[in-house]
Amino acid sequence: MGDMRLSDAERQDALDVLEEHVRTGRLDIDEFGNRSAKVTAAKRVSELVPLFEDLPSPRPSALLNGASAPGVPVASSEDNALVRFLTAGAVPIAIVLAIAVLILSRGRLLIISVALPLVVAMIAGARRRRS
Numbered sequence: 279m280g281d282m283r284l285s286d287a288e289r290q291d292a293l294d295v296l297e298e299h300v301r302t303g304r305l306d307i308d309e310f311g312n313r314s315a316k317v318t319a320a321k322r323v324s325e326l327v328p329l330f331e332d333l334p335s336p337r338p339s340a341l342l343n344g345a346s347a348p349g350v351p352v353a354s355s356e357d358n359a360l361v362r363f364l365t366a367g368a369v370p371i372a373i374v375l376a377i378a379v380l381i382l383s384r385g386r387l388l389i390i391s392v393a394l395p396l397v398v399a400m401i402a403g404a405r406r407r408r409s
Contacts, residue, residue, distance in 0.1 A: 281322045281323055281324045282322065282323050282340075283321060283322055283323075284320055284321060284322060284323060284325075284326070284340060288323075288338065288339060288340040289317055289318060289320065291338050291339050291340065292317045292320075292326055292329075292330075292338035292340065293314055293317055293318070295330070295336050295337060295338045296310055296313055296314055296317065296329075297310070298336055299333055304333060304334075305333075313329050316329055317329060323340050323341065326338060326340060326341060327341065368398050368401075371398075372394050372395040372397075372398035372399070373395045375394060376390070376391040376392070376394045376395050377391070379391050379394070
Protein backbone atom coordinates (compact mmCIF):
# COMPACT_ATOMS: atom_id res chain seq x y z
CA MET A 279 0.00 0.00 0.00
CA GLY A 280 2.18 3.12 -0.34
CA ASP A 281 2.73 5.95 2.04
CA MET A 282 -0.79 6.98 3.01
CA ARG A 283 -1.88 10.50 3.92
CA LEU A 284 -2.90 11.11 7.54
CA SER A 285 -6.39 12.11 8.58
CA ASP A 286 -7.10 14.63 11.34
CA ALA A 287 -8.31 11.75 13.55
CA GLU A 288 -5.03 9.85 13.02
CA ARG A 289 -3.02 12.96 13.94
CA GLN A 290 -5.13 13.40 17.08
CA ASP A 291 -4.59 9.74 17.96
CA ALA A 292 -0.82 10.21 17.58
CA LEU A 293 -0.98 13.25 19.89
CA ASP A 294 -2.96 11.23 22.44
CA VAL A 295 -0.32 8.49 22.32
CA LEU A 296 2.43 11.07 22.88
CA GLU A 297 0.49 12.38 25.90
CA GLU A 298 0.38 8.83 27.28
CA HIS A 299 4.16 8.60 26.97
CA VAL A 300 4.49 11.89 28.88
CA ARG A 301 2.21 10.55 31.63
CA THR A 302 4.32 7.41 31.95
CA GLY A 303 7.56 9.42 32.08
CA ARG A 304 9.05 8.29 28.78
CA LEU A 305 9.00 11.81 27.34
CA ASP A 306 9.64 15.11 29.08
CA ILE A 307 7.53 18.15 28.30
CA ASP A 308 10.11 19.67 25.92
CA GLU A 309 10.38 16.47 23.90
CA PHE A 310 6.59 16.22 23.87
CA GLY A 311 6.33 19.77 22.50
CA ASN A 312 8.88 19.05 19.80
CA ARG A 313 7.26 15.78 18.73
CA SER A 314 3.70 17.06 18.93
CA ALA A 315 4.58 19.97 16.61
CA LYS A 316 5.95 17.45 14.12
CA VAL A 317 2.84 15.27 14.46
CA THR A 318 0.61 18.27 13.83
CA ALA A 319 2.57 19.16 10.69
CA ALA A 320 2.79 15.56 9.40
CA LYS A 321 1.02 14.82 6.13
CA ARG A 322 1.96 11.15 5.66
CA VAL A 323 2.29 8.04 7.83
CA SER A 324 6.02 7.82 7.15
CA GLU A 325 6.50 11.16 8.90
CA LEU A 326 5.26 9.59 12.15
CA VAL A 327 7.71 6.69 12.04
CA PRO A 328 10.79 8.52 13.41
CA LEU A 329 8.67 10.14 16.14
CA PHE A 330 7.65 6.78 17.64
CA GLU A 331 10.46 4.39 16.71
CA ASP A 332 12.23 4.81 20.08
CA LEU A 333 9.02 4.43 22.11
CA PRO A 334 7.29 1.20 23.17
CA SER A 335 3.54 0.59 22.96
CA PRO A 336 1.12 2.24 22.76
CA ARG A 337 1.56 3.30 19.16
CA PRO A 338 -0.68 5.47 16.99
CA SER A 339 -3.30 3.55 15.04
CA ALA A 340 -1.86 4.87 11.76
CA LEU A 341 1.32 2.88 12.46
CA LEU A 342 -0.54 -0.27 13.48
CA ASN A 343 -3.07 -0.73 10.69
CA GLY A 344 -0.63 -1.78 7.99
CA ALA A 345 -0.62 1.52 6.12
CA SER A 346 2.78 2.41 7.49
CA ALA A 347 6.07 2.55 5.75
CA PRO A 348 8.31 -0.53 5.67
CA GLY A 349 10.25 -1.21 8.84
CA VAL A 350 7.52 -0.10 11.24
CA PRO A 351 6.86 -2.81 13.82
CA VAL A 352 3.25 -3.94 13.74
CA ALA A 353 1.62 -5.92 16.54
CA SER A 354 0.99 -9.50 15.51
CA SER A 355 -2.46 -11.03 15.62
CA GLU A 356 -1.14 -13.65 18.08
CA ASP A 357 -0.20 -10.88 20.54
CA ASN A 358 -3.62 -9.26 20.12
CA ALA A 359 -5.38 -12.63 20.63
CA LEU A 360 -3.46 -13.25 23.85
CA VAL A 361 -4.26 -9.76 25.16
CA ARG A 362 -7.96 -10.19 24.28
CA PHE A 363 -8.04 -13.58 26.02
CA LEU A 364 -6.37 -12.27 29.17
CA THR A 365 -8.53 -9.15 29.24
CA ALA A 366 -11.73 -11.13 28.77
CA GLY A 367 -10.72 -13.59 31.48
CA ALA A 368 -9.44 -11.00 33.95
CA VAL A 369 -12.79 -10.00 35.42
CA PRO A 370 -14.09 -13.55 36.07
CA ILE A 371 -10.74 -14.53 37.59
CA ALA A 372 -10.82 -11.43 39.81
CA ILE A 373 -14.34 -12.32 40.96
CA VAL A 374 -13.30 -15.87 41.86
CA LEU A 375 -10.26 -14.54 43.76
CA ALA A 376 -12.44 -12.00 45.57
CA ILE A 377 -14.84 -14.72 46.68
CA ALA A 378 -11.90 -16.84 47.88
CA VAL A 379 -10.50 -13.88 49.85
CA LEU A 380 -13.93 -13.23 51.36
CA ILE A 381 -14.36 -16.86 52.42
CA LEU A 382 -10.80 -17.33 53.72
CA SER A 383 -10.84 -14.08 55.68
CA ARG A 384 -14.32 -14.85 57.09
CA GLY A 385 -15.58 -11.48 55.94
CA ARG A 386 -12.84 -9.37 57.50
CA LEU A 387 -11.46 -8.32 54.11
CA LEU A 388 -14.79 -7.38 52.58
CA ILE A 389 -13.41 -4.19 51.03
CA ILE A 390 -10.77 -6.15 49.09
CA SER A 391 -13.41 -8.62 47.95
CA VAL A 392 -15.50 -5.81 46.53
CA ALA A 393 -12.70 -3.58 45.24
CA LEU A 394 -10.62 -6.21 43.43
CA PRO A 395 -13.17 -7.09 40.71
CA LEU A 396 -14.11 -3.43 40.28
CA VAL A 397 -10.50 -2.34 39.79
CA VAL A 398 -9.80 -5.19 37.36
CA ALA A 399 -12.98 -4.38 35.41
CA MET A 400 -11.96 -0.71 35.14
CA ILE A 401 -8.46 -1.62 33.93
CA ALA A 402 -9.83 -4.14 31.42
CA GLY A 403 -12.33 -1.56 30.15
CA ALA A 404 -9.62 1.06 29.73
CA ARG A 405 -7.48 -1.39 27.76
CA ARG A 406 -10.40 -2.32 25.51
CA ARG A 407 -11.08 1.34 24.74
CA ARG A 408 -7.40 1.93 23.97
CA SER A 409 -7.16 -1.09 21.64
